[in-house]
Structure formats: structure tokens, C-alpha cells
Amino acid sequence: MPLRFATRASEAYDFPLTIGHLLDAALTSAADQEIVYRDRVRMTYRDLRVRIGRLASALAGLGVGQGTVVAMMDWDSHRYLEAYFAIPMMGAVLQTVNVRLPIAQIGYTLRHAEAEVVICHRDFLPALEALLPTLEGVTAVVVIDDGADEPASFAGAGEYEALLAAADPVFPFVEFDENALATTFYTTGTTGDPKGVCFSHRQIVLLALATKGPFGTTRDPGFGIGDVYMPLTPMFHVHAWCLPYVATLLGVKQVYPGRYEADMICRLRTTEHVTYSHCVPTVLQMIFAAADKAGTDLVGWTMTIGGSALTHALWEEGKRRGMSIGAGYGMSETGPTLTMARRNTGSADAASDVDALTPAGIPIALVSLRVVDEAMCDVSHDGVSRGEVVVRAPWLTPCYIGNAEASRELWRGGWMHTQDVATISSSGRVVICDRLKDVIKTGGEWIPSLELEDLIASLPEVAEVAVVGVPDKRWGERPVAVVVAAVGAPSLDTINTPITAAIERGDLSRYAxxxxxxxxxxxxxxxxxxxxxxxxxxxLT
Structure with a gap:
């Protein structure tokens, strides 16, 4: 019988794509798998589910219900993982607060998001206490003592562990529309106030599934069952790239480092046998330095690098240490993942690998990605022609909260505008050349700062480098390199050596x-x- 004529069973279950269902498989197949917080806490997925229930009960006792915004101010911890689940599962909204923002901007984000309850680690209490007179909507503060010998001076509505211990582990979670808002956080723009983005349950579940997809089809670098996961991207930032949700979906061992301290990260890598992490290049460089000091073996540690360009030099340093490193690409507004790097099919050549694994990569499942000119016409897929990356996917934020003008600009023409300049090859490989605002316009030509940075970073005399354009009366702008030296102070001629070679090859304009x-x-x-x-x-100006 054709399906269109089938009679639907009256008790057929409409399965909503809600965050709580990301726990289902792990609780069946990995209930005794470990979740670790620094050297302080060990628990299982079964324990996690009990604590999720307790947290929901405790929050309900403070008046949290569907639609209530609960703000989290904590280091990366098992508590954050509990909040990732318990708060959205209640139908409430989790606001992940960027605790590294200036205090005035933290206050702005709490007010703008209309947070009513704040869960706050004792390290951030002085800032929150100073802000409370301006936070008229906040009705309760839950304090995290984090095992300190003395309780925090500010008691709030109670201490996190004490509230959980007294709360009922059986919370009556109910089902609701998968399109209900689940999370919100604020981007860290370079001008004006931070912009609020938001994501629904359905968006996060689809993103978790799609983020897992590339790993399932890529030999290396990869992440899957059998790995030990430790995030090194803050959990307040873009859901830690959604990977705690992926790790929970898979039921793998999870390790949370708390405050990012290089010695602790290296120790956890060794004692907990961590095999997969993700971070920005700065953190990877910090790990290299700490590993050298502590003698930490990094062989077999897989890393996904995002947030900034993965240079050839950094990739090669990781390879020298026995690591497997690949780039990913996205932004706060995209939840974040849009592309993942992968090896060329059948390649076992290191030279080919560095070219394949350092660019942004290939669009993941359910991502429609174009590289377009100013008229929104697609540029040639030749790996050379440049344009702006515009995207569609089922998990992109629909707006900037309360900012209609910026939202219209973000979604101009029905595509999300990333403001990233890129090329795309015939095989779909995306290479980010620059941010639109960072492209250097000199001598009538566009000079990509990222290409200059990659060339300069290859020099042994250079530890870190950034290239920016500064105003010039004759040329409009000129590129200037700002260098952190590895040894001595490299001369201008030394810095120009790889750039000159690229110019002679025809890879760069002579104005570079x-x-x-x-x-x-x-x-x-x-x-x-x-x-x-x-x-x-x-x-510089």
C-alpha cells in the first residue's frame, strides 16, 4: 500500500529533536563511562543523568520554568555539562556568559538576555556582586564553591553542590516544541556592544549530528567511539563548538580541565589518556611550550583547530610531535561548524596533507555554501577566484537578538553573510583568505593578510605574527607585520624573504x-x- 494511504497509528510517537534525546544512546550503551573534572571529580553518565535531574529540581525551586533565562558563569567543568542539558531540558534558556569580557560588557549581556538566575563560580563573584545593583531582572544567584575550604563570602540563594544534594533527582521533564529556544550567547565583535545569537533545540541536535558526520567519514583527523575527549575551547563560546554534545551523543569518556592552565592540561592529557581536543592556535602553542617543560608525550593526540588560521608551521610542528591536526571553520552565528578539513583521497604524502588539512576544508552535511562576488554571483570554483562566503544550514542563528538592522545585514538576500573572503576549488575545498575588514588594499590591489602571516610564520625566527593594513598617503594602505620573535629580532629583510619568493612565483602581488x-x-x-x-x-597608527 502506498505510504500516502497508510493510516497513522494513534499512539505513534512524534520524536522531537530536543537536547535531552542526545543522552538516550549513551545511557543505554555507556552508562558507566567516566566523566572527569580536573583531578577532583569522577562520575559516570548514569551519575550525570541523576545530577541533571537534581539541577533541574533545584532551579525549579528558584522559580525557573519554561522560557526563563539561566546564565552560567563557570570554568569548563562537569557542572557546565550538566547545565548544557538540564536547563534546556526544562524548556528554560541557557545563557553561556563570556567571563573574559570586560565587566561592563558582562553586565550588558546579562541585562540584554534578561537573565533571571545566575549560576556563578566563586572566581567571578566579585564582578557579579559589583553588577547586581544594575541587574534588576536577576532574582537568584547560585554560588559554585568548587571544593574550596571556606565558603564564598556571598551566599546568594545557595551553594551549587548543597542545592543539588537537597534536590529531587527525579524531575518531571516534559516534551515541548523542538523549535523552542535552548541557548543564547554573545559574540565578541570589535565595535559596539556584543551581539546576542540564539539557537533552538532542533538546531543544536542537527548541528551535533552533522558535526559528527565528517569524523565518521574521515580517517584522520577524526573523533569517535573509543576516543577520550577534552575541550580546550571555552564552554561559554559557541557551545564549545558543539562538541560536548557530540561527545555525549557518542558516550565517550569526557575530561574537563576547568580553568585553562597549561600544566593541568598536560597532566590530564597523560593521566586520562586524552586523544581528542579542539582549540584556537594560541592554546595549541601554549600546550607545545608546556609539553616541552613537562616532558609530556603528545603522540596520538588529535586536534581540530579553529577561530584563527592554522598555519603550515603550526601544523608541521604538531606533526613533528606525533599529533594529528586539522582545521575547521565557522563562526558564532553558525553554531559554529560549517566546514572541516580532510585529507585528499588516497593521499599519504605529507606535503599534500599540509595543503589539505590547514585550510577551512569541505562543507559538512546540510551546509549549502557559496563563494560570491558583490552582486551575489558565484565565483569560479578554480581555487583562485575570491569572494565572500555565504551560507545556509538548518542551525544558523536566525537573528541578532533585539538588533533588526544587524540581522537584516547578516541575512541579506536570504543567505548568511560571513564577511570572510575565500576561494573554493572544484572539489569543494574552501580556503579562507581573509576577513573583508582585514584585506589590505594597497597599490590598487588586494593583499590577503592570512597569506602573508602563513609565509612569515614559516621562519624559525618567528614565534607569532599578525599582519594588518595601516593608512598610507600614497598607496591607500600598506601591510605591516607585528612579530613575536622566537630567537633574537628578525630583520625586515629576513621577514621579506619568503614574501619575495612568493612574489617571484607569481603567488602574490609585488605590493605585498x-x-x-x-x-x-x-x-x-x-x-x-x-x-x-x-x-x-x-x-600602529
Missing amino acids: RLDRVEIVDALPRTSVGKIDKKALRFM
């Missing part, structure tokens, strides 16, 4: 040659570890 280099002790960073090019441009 530098006439200025600045040596600094450290590069300025944003709150999520990216190089702050706005601050550099201000410093």
Missing part, C-alpha cells in the same frame, strides 16, 4: 613586500583567544 616590521613581546588577544587586529591597527 613589507616596508615595516614591529617586534613585540605579545600580540593582543580578544576574549576568546583570537588576535585583536583592531587593537594592532590602533597601535
Whole structure:
């Protein structure tokens, strides 16, 4: 009988794509698998489910219900994982607060999101206490003592562990529309106030499934059953790239490092046998330095790198240490994953690998990605022609909360505009060339700062580098390299050596040659570890 004539069973279950269902398989197949927090807490997935129920009961006792915004201010921990589930499963909204923002911006995000309950680690209590007189909507603060000998001076509505211990582990979770809002957080733009983005249950579940997809079809680098997972992207930032949800979906062992301390990260890598992590390049460089000091073996540790470009030099350093490293690409507005790097089919050649694994990669399942010119016409898929990346996928934020003008600009023409300049090859491989705002316009030509940075980073004298355009009366702009030296202070001629070679090969315009280099002790960073090019441009002009 054709399906269109079939009679639906009256008790057939309409399975909603809600976050709670990401737990189902793990509780069946991996209930005794470990979840670890630093060297302080060990529990199982079975324990996690009990604590999720207790957290929901405790929050309900504080007046949290469907639609209530609950803000989380904590280091990466098992508690954050509990909040990832318990709060959305109640039908409430989890706000992951960027605790690295300036205090005034933290206050802005709490007010703008209309947070009513704040769960706050004792380390952030001084900031929150200072803000409370301005947070009229906040009705309760739950304090995380985190095992400290003395309780925090600010008691709030109670201490996290004490509230959970007194709460009922059996919470009556009910089902609701999968399109209900689940999470919100704020982007760290370089101008103006942070912009709020939001995601539904359905979007997060689809993103978790699609994020897992590339790993299931890629030999290496990969992440799957049998791995030990430790996030090194803050859990307040874009759901830690959604990978705690993926790890829970798979039922793998999870390790949470708390505050990012290089020695602790290396110790956990060794004692817990961590095999998969993800981070920005800055964190990977920190791990290399700490591993050298502690003698930590990094062989077999797989890393996905995002947030900033993965240079050839950083990839090769990881390979030298026995690591498997590949790039990923996305942004806060995309939840984040849009593309993942993968090896060329059948390749076992290191030279081919570095070219395949350092760019943004191939669009993952359910992502429609185009590279377009200013008229929204597709550029040639030749790996050379440049345009802006625009995307559609079922998990992209529908708006900036309360900012209609910015939302219209984001979704101009029915496609999300990333403001990233890229090329795309005939096989779909995306290479990010620059941010639109960071492209250097000099001598009538566009010079991609990322290409210059990759060339300069290959020099042994260079530890870190950023290239920005500064105003020039004759040329409009000129590129300037800001370098953290590895040894001594590299000269302008040394810095220009690989750039000159690229010009002679025809890979770069002759206008790319530098006439200025600045040596600094450290590069300025944003709150999520990216190089702050706005601050550099201000410093250089």
C-alpha cells in the first residue's frame, strides 16, 4: 500500500529533536563511562543523568520554568555539562556568559538576555556582586564553591553542590516544541556592544549530528567511539563548538580541565589518556611550550583547530610531535561548524596533507555554501577566484537578538553573510583568505593578510605574527607585520624573504613586500583567544 494511504497509528510517537534525546544512546550503551573534572571529580553518565535531574529540581525551586533565562558563569567543568542539558531540558534558556569580557560588557549581556538566575563560580563573584545593583531582572544567584575550604563570602540563594544534594533527582521533564529556544550567547565583535545569537533545540541536535558526520567519514583527523575527549575551547563560546554534545551523543569518556592552565592540561592529557581536543592556535602553542617543560608525550593526540588560521608551521610542528591536526571553520552565528578539513583521497604524502588539512576544508552535511562576488554571483570554483562566503544550514542563528538592522545585514538576500573572503576549488575545498575588514588594499590591489602571516610564520625566527593594513598617503594602505620573535629580532629583510619568493612565483602581488616590521613581546588577544587586529591597527597608527 502506498505510504500516502497508510493510516497513522494513534499512539505513534512524534520524536522531537530536543537536547535531552542526545543522552538516550549513551545511557543505554555507556552508562558507566567516566566523566572527569580536573583531578577532583569522577562520575559516570548514569551519575550525570541523576545530577541533571537534581539541577533541574533545584532551579525549579528558584522559580525557573519554561522560557526563563539561566546564565552560567563557570570554568569548563562537569557542572557546565550538566547545565548544557538540564536547563534546556526544562524548556528554560541557557545563557553561556563570556567571563573574559570586560565587566561592563558582562553586565550588558546579562541585562540584554534578561537573565533571571545566575549560576556563578566563586572566581567571578566579585564582578557579579559589583553588577547586581544594575541587574534588576536577576532574582537568584547560585554560588559554585568548587571544593574550596571556606565558603564564598556571598551566599546568594545557595551553594551549587548543597542545592543539588537537597534536590529531587527525579524531575518531571516534559516534551515541548523542538523549535523552542535552548541557548543564547554573545559574540565578541570589535565595535559596539556584543551581539546576542540564539539557537533552538532542533538546531543544536542537527548541528551535533552533522558535526559528527565528517569524523565518521574521515580517517584522520577524526573523533569517535573509543576516543577520550577534552575541550580546550571555552564552554561559554559557541557551545564549545558543539562538541560536548557530540561527545555525549557518542558516550565517550569526557575530561574537563576547568580553568585553562597549561600544566593541568598536560597532566590530564597523560593521566586520562586524552586523544581528542579542539582549540584556537594560541592554546595549541601554549600546550607545545608546556609539553616541552613537562616532558609530556603528545603522540596520538588529535586536534581540530579553529577561530584563527592554522598555519603550515603550526601544523608541521604538531606533526613533528606525533599529533594529528586539522582545521575547521565557522563562526558564532553558525553554531559554529560549517566546514572541516580532510585529507585528499588516497593521499599519504605529507606535503599534500599540509595543503589539505590547514585550510577551512569541505562543507559538512546540510551546509549549502557559496563563494560570491558583490552582486551575489558565484565565483569560479578554480581555487583562485575570491569572494565572500555565504551560507545556509538548518542551525544558523536566525537573528541578532533585539538588533533588526544587524540581522537584516547578516541575512541579506536570504543567505548568511560571513564577511570572510575565500576561494573554493572544484572539489569543494574552501580556503579562507581573509576577513573583508582585514584585506589590505594597497597599490590598487588586494593583499590577503592570512597569506602573508602563513609565509612569515614559516621562519624559525618567528614565534607569532599578525599582519594588518595601516593608512598610507600614497598607496591607500600598506601591510605591516607585528612579530613575536622566537630567537633574537628578525630583520625586515629576513621577514621579506619568503614574501619575495612568493612574489617571484607569481603567488602574490609585488605590493605585498613589507616596508615595516614591529617586534613585540605579545600580540593582543580578544576574549576568546583570537588576535585583536583592531587593537594592532590602533597601535600602529
